[in-house]
Amino acid sequence: MTGPALLSVEGVAVDLPTPRGNLRAVDHVDLSIGAGRTLGIVGESGCGKTMLSRAILQLLPKKAKLTGRVMFDGQDLVRLDRERLRKLRGRSLAVVFQDPMTSLNPVLTIGTQLIETLQEHLELDSVAAKMRSIELLAAVGIPAPEQRLMQYPHQLSGGMRQRVAIAIALSCEPQLLIADEPTTALDVTIQAQILDLLAREQRRRHMAMIIITHDLGVVAGRTDEVAVMYAGRVVERAPTPDLFKRMRMPYTEALLAAIPKIDAKPHTPLPAISGRPPDPTRPLRGCSFSPRCKYAWAQCLIEKPGLEDADSPGHQYACFRPLAAGVPA
């Protein structure tokens, strides 16, 4: 980490009551991100990455129980009253969700939604807000922005809708943007465009950004730091090049190995991870990955490993049987 943290998540846990019992979606996560930095949070479905982002934004389901602190720009969001939170969200703290069709209001025009956000937070008059909206749409690569203001979300393609959602998120110059699977619903060629757009705006605005994704490929070239989550916990965390080159956690290794590589020969069997993630309502006593881990031994089954520092700076992992340091995967 360089500089003081803009956001620091301290011992955050999220519990959700379900008919099958308590579900611990996020299990004591500590993370931080400095101003102007990018952090990737990677994991498979159900690993808690989305719940973590909602915990940061204070957008958890009503029944969810949140413990820990979410320090943003010096204040604890968990203890902030609703009015102050509302002022912060959309202004300093913005979010882009996976599905732009559900995050945009289908019965309001693009213009109404953009102008509303601008007027709410920036006290612009309607002419200034409209001008600003046009600038924003142009900045996110939307052709003929003036006409688009009059259109409804359903009149735009998925890629264009996601650009609009990004324009709204960027509209008040946020200090932190959380992008939760921003390209999962999009085609590959559009995905590349949207990721480029996010990277460009992030650099230009010197904004901090958290990209949440299931795809290690998405974070590889576009983040400063990566946190890998499994079963509600951060199991490895490192500066991006370090994570890919000197990974210590067997899950990270297995996850990367399971991705089909574009330069592999056809019909090469993939090193699949056997089994599936544990039932989050039945937490395991030991390491959550141990039933699927090829290196697991007795200790892994009875004791939960905590995050420990690796030799390289900023690198932490939670494993009793870590991969040898310096061995590239």
Place this chain on the structure above:
Amino acid sequence: MMQPVSQPASADPLLRVENLVVEYPLGNKTVHAVSSVSLDIARGETLGLVGESGCGKSTLGRAVMQLRRPVSGKVLFDGQDLTAMQGDTLRRMRRRVQLIFQDPIASLNPRRRIGDIIAEPLVISGVKDAKKREQLVHDVLGAVGLDPQLVTGRLPHEFSGGQCQRICIARALVLNPEFIICDEPVSALDVSIRAQILNLLEEMKARYGLTLLFIAHDLAVVKAVSDRVAVMYLGRLCEVGPSEQLFAQPAHPYTALLIEAIPVPDPDVRPAESVAVGEPPSPIAPPSGCRFRTRCPRADQRCRDEVPELREVAPAQFAACHHPLIGPA
């Protein structure tokens, strides 16, 4: 009508698609979903079919099955034209061709037990002996890696996405088909589960002597399982060729763009800056000439005027482009 284009001719293809045209009416307009596509799939081969959403790849798969009747063209399966078949003849033929869909949970009836779901194709095809059915269901479940004793009595909601896809594969295999169309079989699954299912499909292909049409948007996934790959754009075939060759030296600019757009899980590979320009046009009013010309860096007047035919640019590699990246100019 155009003449059948030259193709990597296999002497005895199991499936031959000739100038297939599929259109959907939309109000008073027409969606040109598949426009004059010709393909051969040899016995025992896996042909990967890639393209972005809306390119017509799923429609092509459905038209092969005659689930959507083509407007014109032929689908020759083992020498017989499926488009000319109706009723019982078609139904008998369909036993030899099966489909696996993207969403494994939605493709299983939620109220029926797994044993009944897998036995259903046997009942329909007239296997009257209940003992025999039970044995076949038992065998096929074992083959896809599920414990028949534990599985047959349960309902689909009791299984994860990966397990449901195993069940769908078992259902497709139970009639001992020759040909399976896999339509995005792993895109709804997590990375670690995806590798399991891809490996399973490869095993099943060897074990049951299958020929596969593997439809997906993910190039790395397609390459992992395919002998040859066909690339579709906006209803037309852009390029066909042996997998490795096609990825090593794409001839069609669209193929090249797709390959460049893949996020690579390696921090040393800098993402190509905005390789893709714009978005695919609407299949209601596709561009004249080459349909990719509106996004193509090499497009000129000829691309506007003339529909490019598939021609051989390298041994067994065919591209429909006036200005291919390789081969005779």
